[in-house]
Amino acid sequence: MNPIKLALTYLRIGVLNEMQYRVNFFIQLLQSFISVATGLIGLSLVFGQVTTLAGWSRPELLAVMGVHLLMGGVIRSIIQPNMERLMDDVRNGTLDFALTKPADAQTLISVREFRFWQLVDVIVGMVVISIAFFQLKSSLGIFQLLGFLAALLMGGVMLYSVWLMVTSISFWVIRVQDISNLFEGLYAAGRWPIGIYPDWLRTGLTFLVPVAFAVTVPAEALTNRLDGTSLLFAFGMTILFVIFARGLWLLGLSNYSGASS
Amino acid sequence: MKRYIDFYLASMKISILEQIQYSVANYFYMIGMITEPVIYLVVWTTIAKQQGGSAGGYTVGAFAAYYIIWTLVRNMNIVFTPYGWEWRIREGRLSMELMRPIHPIHGDVAFFAGWKFVVILLWLPLAAILSWIFRPTFDIRWMEVIVFALAIWGAYLIRTMLLSLLGMITFWTTRVSAIFELYFGLELILSGRLVPMTIMPAWVQSLSNYLPFKWTFFFPIEVLVGNMTDAQLWSGICMQALWVGSGILILNLIWGFAIKQYSAVGG
Numbered sequence: 001m002n003p004i005k006l007a008l009t010y011l012r013i014g015v016l017n018e019m020q021y022r023v024n025f026f027i028q029l030l031q032s033f034i035s036v037a038t039g040l041i042g043l044s045l046v047f048g049q050v051t052t053l054a055g056w057s058r059p060e061l062l063a064v065m066g067v068h069l070l071m072g073g074v075i076r077s078i079i080q081p082n083m084e085r086l087m088d089d090v091r092n093g094t095l096d097f098a099l100t101k102p103a104d105a106q107t108l109i110s111v112r113e114f115r116f117w118q119l120v121d122v123i124v125g126m127v128v129i130s131i132a133f134f135q136l137k138s139s140l141g142i143f144q145l146l147g148f149l150a151a152l153l154m155g156g157v158m159l160y161s162v163w164l165m166v167t168s169i170s171f172w173v174i175r176v177q178d179i180s181n182l183f184e185g186l187y188a189a190g191r192w193p194i195g196i197y198p199d200w201l202r203t204g205l206t207f208l209v210p211v212a213f214a215v216t217v218p219a220e221a222l223t224n225r226l227d228g229t230s231l232l233f234a235f236g237m238t239i240l241f242v243i244f245a246r247g248l249w250l251l252g253l254s255n256y257s258g259a260s261s
Numbered sequence: 262m263k264r265y266i267d268f269y270l271a272s273m274k275i276s277i278l279e280q281i282q283y284s285v286a287n288y289f290y291m292i293g294m295i296t297e298p299v300i301y302l303v304v305w306t307t308i309a310k311q312q313g314g315s316a317g318g319y320t321v322g323a324f325a326a327y328y329i330i331w332t333l334v335r336n337m338n339i340v341f342t343p344y345g346w347e348w349r350i351r352e353g354r355l356s357m358e359l360m361r362p363i364h365p366i367h368g369d370v371a372f373f374a375g376w377k378f379v380v381i382l383l384w385l386p387l388a389a390i391l392s393w394i395f396r397p398t399f400d401i402r403w404m405e406v407i408v409f410a411l412a413i414w415g416a417y418l419i420r421t422m423l424l425s426l427l428g429m430i431t432f433w434t435t436r437v438s439a440i441f442e443l444y445f446g447l448e449l450i451l452s453g454r455l456v457p458m459t460i461m462p463a464w465v466q467s468l469s470n471y472l473p474f475k476w477t478f479f480f481p482i483e484v485l486v487g488n489m490t491d492a493q494l495w496s497g498i499c500m501q502a503l504w505v506g507s508g509i510l511i512l513n514l515i516w517g518f519a520i521k522q523y524s525a526v527g528g
Contacts, residue, residue, distance in 0.1 A: 023436065027436065027438060027439045030439045030442075030443075031438070031439055031442045034439075034442050034443055034446045035442075035446075037446065038446050038449055038450065038455075041450055041455075042455060045455075045456055045460060045461070046304065046308060048460075048462075049308050049312065049316050049317065049460075050308050050311050050312065050316075053304070053307060053308065053311075054307055054311075179289060181289065181290055181293040181294075182289055182292060182293035182296075183293075184293065185292075185293035185294065185295075185296035185297060186293075186296055188296060188297060188300060189296060189299075189300050191300065192300065192303075192304055196303055196304065196307050197303055198303070198394075201299070201303075
Protein backbone atom coordinates (compact mmCIF):
# COMPACT_ATOMS: atom_id res chain seq x y z
CA MET A 1 0.00 0.00 0.00
CA ASN A 2 1.15 3.49 -0.85
CA PRO A 3 2.67 4.95 2.36
CA ILE A 4 1.41 8.46 1.61
CA LYS A 5 -2.13 7.21 1.08
CA LEU A 6 -1.84 5.26 4.32
CA ALA A 7 -0.66 8.33 6.23
CA LEU A 8 -3.43 10.46 4.79
CA THR A 9 -6.07 7.92 5.75
CA TYR A 10 -4.88 7.84 9.35
CA LEU A 11 -4.64 11.62 9.32
CA ARG A 12 -8.29 11.84 8.29
CA ILE A 13 -9.34 9.43 11.03
CA GLY A 14 -7.35 11.44 13.56
CA VAL A 15 -8.97 14.71 12.50
CA LEU A 16 -12.47 13.19 12.56
CA ASN A 17 -11.80 11.82 16.02
CA GLU A 18 -10.63 15.12 17.41
CA MET A 19 -13.44 17.07 15.76
CA GLN A 20 -15.77 15.42 18.27
CA TYR A 21 -14.12 17.42 21.05
CA ARG A 22 -14.19 20.98 19.77
CA VAL A 23 -13.91 22.60 23.18
CA ASN A 24 -10.39 21.18 23.28
CA PHE A 25 -9.47 23.68 20.59
CA PHE A 26 -10.09 26.57 22.97
CA ILE A 27 -8.35 24.83 25.83
CA GLN A 28 -5.33 24.26 23.58
CA LEU A 29 -5.44 27.88 22.43
CA LEU A 30 -5.47 29.10 26.04
CA GLN A 31 -2.53 26.82 26.89
CA SER A 32 -0.54 28.11 23.90
CA PHE A 33 -1.18 31.67 25.04
CA ILE A 34 0.02 30.84 28.54
CA SER A 35 3.26 29.39 27.20
CA VAL A 36 3.77 32.40 24.88
CA ALA A 37 3.12 34.74 27.80
CA THR A 38 5.65 33.05 30.09
CA GLY A 39 8.15 32.99 27.20
CA LEU A 40 7.67 36.73 26.63
CA ILE A 41 8.11 37.44 30.35
CA GLY A 42 11.37 35.46 30.29
CA LEU A 43 12.56 37.48 27.30
CA SER A 44 11.65 40.80 28.90
CA LEU A 45 13.56 39.85 32.06
CA VAL A 46 16.63 39.05 29.99
CA PHE A 47 16.39 42.25 27.99
CA GLY A 48 15.78 44.25 31.14
CA GLN A 49 19.45 43.54 31.82
CA VAL A 50 21.14 43.47 28.40
CA THR A 51 20.44 44.56 24.83
CA THR A 52 21.73 41.42 23.10
CA LEU A 53 22.20 37.88 24.38
CA ALA A 54 25.28 36.19 22.90
CA GLY A 55 24.84 38.32 19.78
CA TRP A 56 21.08 37.74 19.37
CA SER A 57 18.79 40.75 19.55
CA ARG A 58 15.32 40.71 21.09
CA PRO A 59 13.30 40.18 17.86
CA GLU A 60 15.77 37.50 16.79
CA LEU A 61 15.24 35.62 20.04
CA LEU A 62 11.50 36.03 19.51
CA ALA A 63 11.98 34.22 16.19
CA VAL A 64 13.82 31.40 18.03
CA MET A 65 10.90 31.18 20.45
CA GLY A 66 8.46 30.99 17.52
CA VAL A 67 10.38 28.15 15.86
CA HIS A 68 10.60 26.32 19.19
CA LEU A 69 6.84 26.60 19.65
CA LEU A 70 6.13 25.50 16.08
CA MET A 71 8.39 22.46 16.29
CA GLY A 72 6.98 21.61 19.74
CA GLY A 73 3.52 21.53 18.16
CA VAL A 74 4.75 19.13 15.47
CA ILE A 75 6.28 16.85 18.12
CA ARG A 76 3.16 16.80 20.28
CA SER A 77 0.70 16.35 17.42
CA ILE A 78 2.46 13.64 15.42
CA ILE A 79 5.75 12.29 16.77
CA GLN A 80 5.14 11.88 20.49
CA PRO A 81 1.63 10.31 20.34
CA ASN A 82 2.79 7.68 17.85
CA MET A 83 5.92 6.83 19.80
CA GLU A 84 4.04 6.59 23.09
CA ARG A 85 1.54 4.24 21.48
CA LEU A 86 4.46 2.14 20.21
CA MET A 87 5.91 1.92 23.74
CA ASP A 88 2.55 0.71 25.05
CA ASP A 89 2.19 -1.76 22.20
CA VAL A 90 5.61 -3.29 22.81
CA ARG A 91 4.92 -3.66 26.52
CA ASN A 92 1.46 -5.13 26.09
CA GLY A 93 2.26 -7.32 23.10
CA THR A 94 -0.35 -5.55 20.98
CA LEU A 95 2.25 -4.57 18.39
CA ASP A 96 1.26 -7.88 16.75
CA PHE A 97 -1.79 -6.14 15.29
CA ALA A 98 0.41 -3.62 13.47
CA LEU A 99 2.99 -6.18 12.34
CA THR A 100 0.41 -8.45 10.73
CA LYS A 101 -0.90 -5.65 8.51
CA PRO A 102 0.33 -5.67 4.89
CA ALA A 103 2.30 -2.42 5.08
CA ASP A 104 5.80 -1.41 6.15
CA ALA A 105 5.70 -1.62 9.94
CA GLN A 106 7.79 1.50 10.53
CA THR A 107 5.53 3.60 8.33
CA LEU A 108 2.47 2.21 10.03
CA ILE A 109 3.62 2.83 13.59
CA SER A 110 4.66 6.36 12.66
CA VAL A 111 1.31 7.54 11.33
CA ARG A 112 -1.32 5.84 13.48
CA GLU A 113 -1.94 8.72 15.89
CA PHE A 114 -2.65 12.34 15.12
CA ARG A 115 -3.52 15.02 17.69
CA PHE A 116 -5.12 17.63 15.53
CA TRP A 117 -5.66 20.33 18.16
CA GLN A 118 -1.98 20.38 19.09
CA LEU A 119 -1.42 22.02 15.71
CA VAL A 120 -2.64 25.21 17.40
CA ASP A 121 0.93 25.52 18.68
CA VAL A 122 2.19 25.38 15.08
CA ILE A 123 -0.10 28.26 14.11
CA VAL A 124 0.76 30.30 17.22
CA GLY A 125 4.46 29.64 16.49
CA MET A 126 4.02 30.99 12.96
CA VAL A 127 2.30 34.09 14.32
CA VAL A 128 5.18 34.67 16.76
CA ILE A 129 7.70 34.26 13.91
CA SER A 130 5.75 36.77 11.78
CA ILE A 131 5.73 39.31 14.62
CA ALA A 132 9.46 38.82 15.09
CA PHE A 133 9.95 39.39 11.40
CA PHE A 134 7.88 42.52 11.47
CA GLN A 135 10.03 43.84 14.34
CA LEU A 136 13.22 42.98 12.48
CA LYS A 137 11.99 45.12 9.58
CA SER A 138 13.78 42.86 7.13
CA SER A 139 12.17 41.33 4.10
CA LEU A 140 12.08 37.62 3.59
CA GLY A 141 13.97 36.61 0.46
CA ILE A 142 12.97 33.53 -1.49
CA PHE A 143 16.25 31.73 -0.70
CA GLN A 144 15.88 32.59 2.96
CA LEU A 145 12.37 31.14 3.01
CA LEU A 146 13.45 27.99 1.17
CA GLY A 147 16.41 27.57 3.53
CA PHE A 148 14.09 27.97 6.51
CA LEU A 149 11.59 25.43 5.22
CA ALA A 150 14.33 22.95 4.33
CA ALA A 151 15.95 23.36 7.77
CA LEU A 152 12.57 22.93 9.45
CA LEU A 153 11.79 19.77 7.50
CA MET A 154 15.22 18.25 8.19
CA GLY A 155 14.96 19.19 11.87
CA GLY A 156 11.59 17.48 12.10
CA VAL A 157 12.91 14.32 10.44
CA MET A 158 15.89 14.25 12.81
CA LEU A 159 13.69 14.66 15.89
CA TYR A 160 11.44 11.85 14.62
CA SER A 161 14.50 9.63 14.13
CA VAL A 162 15.76 10.25 17.65
CA TRP A 163 12.32 9.54 19.10
CA LEU A 164 12.16 6.30 17.11
CA MET A 165 15.62 5.28 18.35
CA VAL A 166 14.71 6.01 21.96
CA THR A 167 11.40 4.20 21.60
CA SER A 168 13.12 1.20 19.98
CA ILE A 169 15.00 0.76 23.24
CA SER A 170 11.67 -0.38 24.66
CA PHE A 171 12.20 -3.68 22.81
CA TRP A 172 14.93 -4.38 25.38
CA VAL A 173 14.07 -2.23 28.39
CA ILE A 174 10.42 -2.03 29.29
CA ARG A 175 10.23 1.14 31.40
CA VAL A 176 11.20 3.88 28.96
CA GLN A 177 8.56 6.50 29.82
CA ASP A 178 11.14 8.29 31.91
CA ILE A 179 13.40 8.55 28.87
CA SER A 180 10.70 10.51 27.10
CA ASN A 181 10.61 12.84 30.12
CA LEU A 182 14.31 13.34 29.66
CA PHE A 183 13.77 14.12 25.99
CA GLU A 184 11.14 16.74 26.80
CA GLY A 185 13.53 18.36 29.26
CA LEU A 186 16.28 18.52 26.64
CA TYR A 187 13.94 19.88 23.99
CA ALA A 188 13.21 22.81 26.33
CA ALA A 189 16.86 23.83 25.86
CA GLY A 190 15.97 24.83 22.29
CA ARG A 191 14.12 27.88 23.63
CA TRP A 192 17.49 29.68 23.47
CA PRO A 193 20.04 29.67 20.63
CA ILE A 194 22.33 26.70 21.02
CA GLY A 195 25.43 28.92 20.93
CA ILE A 196 24.96 30.09 24.52
CA TYR A 197 25.47 26.62 26.02
CA PRO A 198 28.84 25.29 27.19
CA ASP A 199 30.66 23.04 24.70
CA TRP A 200 29.75 19.66 26.19
CA LEU A 201 26.06 20.55 26.31
CA ARG A 202 26.13 22.03 22.82
CA THR A 203 27.64 18.81 21.47
CA GLY A 204 24.90 16.78 23.17
CA LEU A 205 22.19 19.07 21.86
CA THR A 206 23.60 18.79 18.35
CA PHE A 207 24.44 15.12 17.93
CA LEU A 208 22.49 13.20 20.60
CA VAL A 209 19.26 15.16 20.65
CA PRO A 210 19.38 17.35 17.54
CA VAL A 211 17.65 20.34 19.11
CA ALA A 212 20.28 22.50 17.42
CA PHE A 213 19.15 21.39 13.97
CA ALA A 214 15.48 21.44 14.84
CA VAL A 215 15.25 24.95 16.29
CA THR A 216 18.46 26.97 16.08
CA VAL A 217 19.31 26.19 12.44
CA PRO A 218 15.85 27.16 11.08
CA ALA A 219 15.98 30.31 13.22
CA GLU A 220 19.44 31.05 11.80
CA ALA A 221 18.00 30.71 8.31
CA LEU A 222 15.36 33.32 9.20
CA THR A 223 17.86 35.76 10.69
CA ASN A 224 20.40 35.58 7.85
CA ARG A 225 23.00 33.63 9.80
CA LEU A 226 22.89 30.43 7.82
CA ASP A 227 25.28 29.57 5.00
CA GLY A 228 25.08 26.77 2.47
CA THR A 229 27.70 24.67 4.26
CA SER A 230 25.66 24.40 7.46
CA LEU A 231 22.59 23.46 5.46
CA LEU A 232 24.55 20.79 3.65
CA PHE A 233 25.90 19.52 6.96
CA ALA A 234 22.34 19.37 8.31
CA PHE A 235 21.35 17.35 5.26
CA GLY A 236 24.16 14.86 5.86
CA MET A 237 23.18 14.54 9.50
CA THR A 238 19.55 13.95 8.55
CA ILE A 239 20.54 11.03 6.33
CA LEU A 240 22.69 9.56 9.12
CA PHE A 241 19.92 9.90 11.71
CA VAL A 242 17.37 8.26 9.40
CA ILE A 243 19.70 5.33 8.67
CA PHE A 244 20.55 4.79 12.35
CA ALA A 245 16.90 4.98 13.36
CA ARG A 246 15.87 2.46 10.71
CA GLY A 247 18.71 0.14 11.75
CA LEU A 248 17.89 0.26 15.45
CA TRP A 249 14.18 -0.20 14.73
CA LEU A 250 14.84 -3.32 12.62
CA LEU A 251 17.24 -4.70 15.23
CA GLY A 252 14.68 -4.11 17.97
CA LEU A 253 11.91 -5.63 15.92
CA SER A 254 13.92 -8.83 15.43
CA ASN A 255 14.12 -8.93 19.22
CA TYR A 256 10.35 -8.61 19.66
CA SER A 257 8.71 -11.78 20.88
CA GLY A 258 5.24 -10.28 21.20
CA ALA A 259 1.95 -12.01 21.92
CA SER A 260 1.84 -11.84 25.66
CA SER A 261 -1.74 -10.67 25.29
CA MET B 262 -2.60 11.05 67.51
CA LYS B 263 -0.71 7.79 67.82
CA ARG B 264 -2.61 6.21 64.96
CA TYR B 265 -1.59 9.11 62.72
CA ILE B 266 2.07 8.72 63.67
CA ASP B 267 1.87 4.97 63.04
CA PHE B 268 0.17 5.56 59.71
CA TYR B 269 2.77 8.09 58.61
CA LEU B 270 5.74 5.95 59.63
CA ALA B 271 4.34 2.86 57.91
CA SER B 272 3.42 4.70 54.68
CA MET B 273 6.77 6.44 54.50
CA LYS B 274 8.61 3.18 55.01
CA ILE B 275 6.61 1.54 52.22
CA SER B 276 7.28 4.39 49.82
CA ILE B 277 11.02 4.43 50.61
CA LEU B 278 11.30 0.70 49.94
CA GLU B 279 9.22 1.01 46.79
CA GLN B 280 11.16 3.93 45.32
CA ILE B 281 14.60 2.47 46.14
CA GLN B 282 13.72 -0.36 43.76
CA TYR B 283 13.20 2.10 40.93
CA SER B 284 16.34 4.10 41.48
CA VAL B 285 17.33 4.02 37.78
CA ALA B 286 13.91 5.28 36.72
CA ASN B 287 14.08 7.90 39.47
CA TYR B 288 17.43 9.00 38.14
CA PHE B 289 16.16 9.47 34.59
CA TYR B 290 13.34 11.51 36.03
CA MET B 291 15.70 13.66 38.06
CA ILE B 292 18.15 14.20 35.19
CA GLY B 293 15.26 15.23 32.93
CA MET B 294 14.29 17.73 35.58
CA ILE B 295 17.79 19.14 35.85
CA THR B 296 17.79 20.45 32.29
CA GLU B 297 15.35 23.21 33.28
CA PRO B 298 17.57 24.95 35.88
CA VAL B 299 20.67 24.35 33.73
CA ILE B 300 19.00 26.31 30.91
CA TYR B 301 18.15 29.21 33.26
CA LEU B 302 21.64 29.05 34.74
CA VAL B 303 23.36 29.21 31.35
CA VAL B 304 21.19 32.13 30.21
CA TRP B 305 21.85 34.14 33.39
CA THR B 306 25.53 33.25 33.49
CA THR B 307 25.83 34.57 29.92
CA ILE B 308 24.09 37.80 30.95
CA ALA B 309 26.21 38.20 34.10
CA LYS B 310 29.40 37.68 32.09
CA GLN B 311 28.29 40.17 29.43
CA GLN B 312 27.77 42.74 32.19
CA GLY B 313 31.19 42.15 33.68
CA GLY B 314 30.46 39.47 36.28
CA SER B 315 27.06 40.06 37.82
CA ALA B 316 23.39 40.68 37.01
CA GLY B 317 20.69 41.87 39.39
CA GLY B 318 23.10 41.59 42.32
CA TYR B 319 24.00 37.96 41.59
CA THR B 320 27.52 36.99 40.58
CA VAL B 321 28.18 34.05 38.24
CA GLY B 322 28.98 31.88 41.25
CA ALA B 323 25.85 33.00 43.09
CA PHE B 324 23.67 32.11 40.09
CA ALA B 325 25.27 28.67 40.04
CA ALA B 326 24.58 28.26 43.76
CA TYR B 327 20.98 29.45 43.31
CA TYR B 328 20.16 27.00 40.53
CA ILE B 329 21.96 24.05 42.09
CA ILE B 330 20.01 24.42 45.36
CA TRP B 331 17.00 24.97 43.07
CA THR B 332 17.28 21.33 41.93
CA LEU B 333 16.82 20.01 45.48
CA VAL B 334 14.02 22.46 46.27
CA ARG B 335 12.27 21.53 43.01
CA ASN B 336 12.41 17.88 43.98
CA MET B 337 10.99 18.71 47.41
CA ASN B 338 8.22 20.53 45.58
CA ILE B 339 7.04 17.40 43.79
CA VAL B 340 3.73 16.43 45.35
CA PHE B 341 0.60 14.57 44.30
CA THR B 342 -0.36 16.45 41.14
CA PRO B 343 -3.72 18.06 40.38
CA TYR B 344 -3.78 15.80 37.31
CA GLY B 345 -3.66 12.92 39.79
CA TRP B 346 -6.70 14.37 41.51
CA GLU B 347 -8.46 14.61 38.17
CA TRP B 348 -7.74 10.94 37.46
CA ARG B 349 -8.72 9.95 40.98
CA ILE B 350 -12.08 11.69 40.75
CA ARG B 351 -12.89 10.97 37.10
CA GLU B 352 -12.15 7.25 37.45
CA GLY B 353 -13.85 6.94 40.82
CA ARG B 354 -10.65 5.81 42.55
CA LEU B 355 -11.45 8.15 45.39
CA SER B 356 -14.28 5.87 46.55
CA MET B 357 -11.80 3.33 47.82
CA GLU B 358 -9.82 5.93 49.74
CA LEU B 359 -12.95 7.40 51.28
CA MET B 360 -13.66 4.01 52.85
CA ARG B 361 -10.57 4.30 55.01
CA PRO B 362 -10.89 5.78 58.50
CA ILE B 363 -8.41 8.53 57.66
CA HIS B 364 -8.55 11.59 55.37
CA PRO B 365 -7.18 10.64 51.90
CA ILE B 366 -4.77 13.54 51.91
CA HIS B 367 -2.73 11.96 54.72
CA GLY B 368 -1.89 9.10 52.36
CA ASP B 369 -0.53 11.55 49.75
CA VAL B 370 1.50 13.54 52.27
CA ALA B 371 3.04 10.43 53.82
CA PHE B 372 3.81 8.68 50.53
CA PHE B 373 5.60 11.66 48.98
CA ALA B 374 7.37 12.48 52.24
CA GLY B 375 8.91 8.99 52.23
CA TRP B 376 9.90 9.36 48.60
CA LYS B 377 11.73 12.59 49.49
CA PHE B 378 14.30 10.66 51.52
CA VAL B 379 15.21 8.61 48.45
CA VAL B 380 15.27 11.76 46.32
CA ILE B 381 17.59 13.59 48.71
CA LEU B 382 19.94 10.61 48.71
CA LEU B 383 19.98 10.44 44.89
CA TRP B 384 20.37 14.22 44.65
CA LEU B 385 23.72 14.31 46.46
CA PRO B 386 25.86 12.91 43.61
CA LEU B 387 23.99 15.08 41.08
CA ALA B 388 24.71 18.16 43.19
CA ALA B 389 28.38 17.19 43.34
CA ILE B 390 28.59 16.88 39.55
CA LEU B 391 26.74 20.15 38.97
CA SER B 392 29.01 21.92 41.47
CA TRP B 393 32.07 20.57 39.73
CA ILE B 394 30.83 21.86 36.36
CA PHE B 395 29.37 25.24 37.38
CA ARG B 396 31.55 26.25 40.39
CA PRO B 397 29.02 27.80 42.77
CA THR B 398 30.09 30.17 45.54
CA PHE B 399 28.62 29.60 48.98
CA ASP B 400 28.96 31.34 52.29
CA ILE B 401 27.02 29.14 54.67
CA ARG B 402 26.48 29.46 58.42
CA TRP B 403 25.28 26.65 60.67
CA MET B 404 22.02 28.40 61.42
CA GLU B 405 21.31 28.57 57.70
CA VAL B 406 21.73 24.81 57.34
CA ILE B 407 19.30 24.16 60.21
CA VAL B 408 16.71 26.57 58.83
CA PHE B 409 17.15 25.13 55.32
CA ALA B 410 16.48 21.62 56.62
CA LEU B 411 13.18 22.91 58.02
CA ALA B 412 12.34 25.22 55.11
CA ILE B 413 12.40 22.49 52.44
CA TRP B 414 9.75 20.57 54.40
CA GLY B 415 7.77 23.77 54.85
CA ALA B 416 7.92 24.25 51.09
CA TYR B 417 6.79 20.65 50.59
CA LEU B 418 3.76 21.11 52.83
CA ILE B 419 2.73 24.48 51.34
CA ARG B 420 2.88 23.09 47.83
CA THR B 421 0.96 19.97 48.86
CA MET B 422 -1.83 22.21 50.19
CA LEU B 423 -1.83 24.42 47.08
CA LEU B 424 -1.88 21.60 44.56
CA SER B 425 -4.48 19.62 46.50
CA LEU B 426 -6.75 22.66 46.52
CA LEU B 427 -6.15 23.07 42.81
CA GLY B 428 -6.85 19.38 42.19
CA MET B 429 -10.11 19.59 44.12
CA ILE B 430 -11.54 21.84 41.38
CA THR B 431 -12.04 18.52 39.60
CA PHE B 432 -14.95 17.81 41.94
CA TRP B 433 -16.91 20.43 39.98
CA THR B 434 -15.50 20.14 36.46
CA THR B 435 -13.18 17.71 34.70
CA ARG B 436 -11.99 20.21 32.08
CA VAL B 437 -9.20 21.46 34.24
CA SER B 438 -5.95 21.28 32.27
CA ALA B 439 -6.10 24.95 31.18
CA ILE B 440 -6.69 26.08 34.78
CA PHE B 441 -3.77 23.94 35.94
CA GLU B 442 -1.47 25.36 33.24
CA LEU B 443 -2.46 28.89 34.17
CA TYR B 444 -1.60 28.14 37.78
CA PHE B 445 1.78 26.67 36.85
CA GLY B 446 2.53 29.73 34.70
CA LEU B 447 1.79 32.08 37.60
CA GLU B 448 3.80 29.93 39.97
CA LEU B 449 6.78 29.95 37.61
CA ILE B 450 6.87 33.74 37.65
CA LEU B 451 5.94 34.42 41.28
CA SER B 452 7.86 31.71 43.13
CA GLY B 453 11.45 32.35 42.09
CA ARG B 454 11.51 29.21 39.93
CA LEU B 455 12.30 31.14 36.74
CA VAL B 456 14.70 33.71 38.22
CA PRO B 457 15.57 34.89 41.74
CA MET B 458 12.76 37.21 42.85
CA THR B 459 15.19 40.12 43.21
CA ILE B 460 15.59 40.21 39.41
CA MET B 461 11.83 40.63 38.97
CA PRO B 462 10.32 44.12 38.59
CA ALA B 463 9.52 45.77 41.94
CA TRP B 464 5.75 45.42 41.60
CA VAL B 465 6.04 41.66 40.98
CA GLN B 466 8.20 41.37 44.09
CA SER B 467 5.70 43.22 46.27
CA LEU B 468 2.84 41.17 44.80
CA SER B 469 4.69 37.97 45.64
CA ASN B 470 4.90 39.03 49.30
CA TYR B 471 1.17 38.51 49.64
CA LEU B 472 1.13 35.12 47.94
CA PRO B 473 2.31 31.72 49.10
CA PHE B 474 4.45 30.88 46.04
CA LYS B 475 7.76 32.42 47.01
CA TRP B 476 7.81 30.49 50.28
CA THR B 477 8.01 27.25 48.28
CA PHE B 478 10.96 28.22 46.06
CA PHE B 479 12.71 31.51 46.60
CA PHE B 480 12.78 31.45 50.39
CA PRO B 481 14.34 27.98 50.92
CA ILE B 482 16.96 28.67 48.23
CA GLU B 483 17.81 32.10 49.61
CA VAL B 484 18.28 30.64 53.08
CA LEU B 485 21.44 28.94 51.82
CA VAL B 486 22.46 31.25 48.97
CA GLY B 487 21.60 34.69 50.37
CA ASN B 488 22.77 36.47 53.48
CA MET B 489 19.79 36.63 55.81
CA THR B 490 20.00 37.48 59.49
CA ASP B 491 18.82 34.94 62.06
CA ALA B 492 15.70 37.02 62.63
CA GLN B 493 14.91 36.98 58.90
CA LEU B 494 15.52 33.24 58.70
CA TRP B 495 13.16 32.40 61.54
CA SER B 496 10.47 34.86 60.52
CA GLY B 497 10.54 33.12 57.13
CA ILE B 498 9.89 29.79 58.82
CA CYS B 499 6.99 31.46 60.70
CA MET B 500 5.55 32.68 57.39
CA GLN B 501 5.77 29.15 56.02
CA ALA B 502 3.99 27.83 59.10
CA LEU B 503 1.31 30.47 58.64
CA TRP B 504 0.75 29.40 55.02
CA VAL B 505 0.64 25.72 55.96
CA GLY B 506 -1.90 26.53 58.70
CA SER B 507 -4.10 28.57 56.37
CA GLY B 508 -3.77 25.87 53.74
CA ILE B 509 -5.06 23.23 56.15
CA LEU B 510 -7.99 25.44 57.20
CA ILE B 511 -9.05 26.28 53.64
CA LEU B 512 -8.58 22.68 52.53
CA ASN B 513 -10.88 21.44 55.29
CA LEU B 514 -13.45 24.06 54.47
CA ILE B 515 -13.49 23.32 50.72
CA TRP B 516 -13.36 19.57 51.28
CA GLY B 517 -16.66 19.80 53.17
CA PHE B 518 -18.37 21.29 50.11
CA ALA B 519 -16.42 19.30 47.55
CA ILE B 520 -17.13 15.85 48.88
CA LYS B 521 -20.86 16.50 48.59
CA GLN B 522 -20.31 16.95 44.84
CA TYR B 523 -18.64 13.60 44.49
CA SER B 524 -20.55 10.77 42.90
CA ALA B 525 -18.55 7.64 42.33
CA VAL B 526 -18.20 6.28 38.82
CA GLY B 527 -17.04 2.70 38.98
CA GLY B 528 -13.81 2.33 40.91
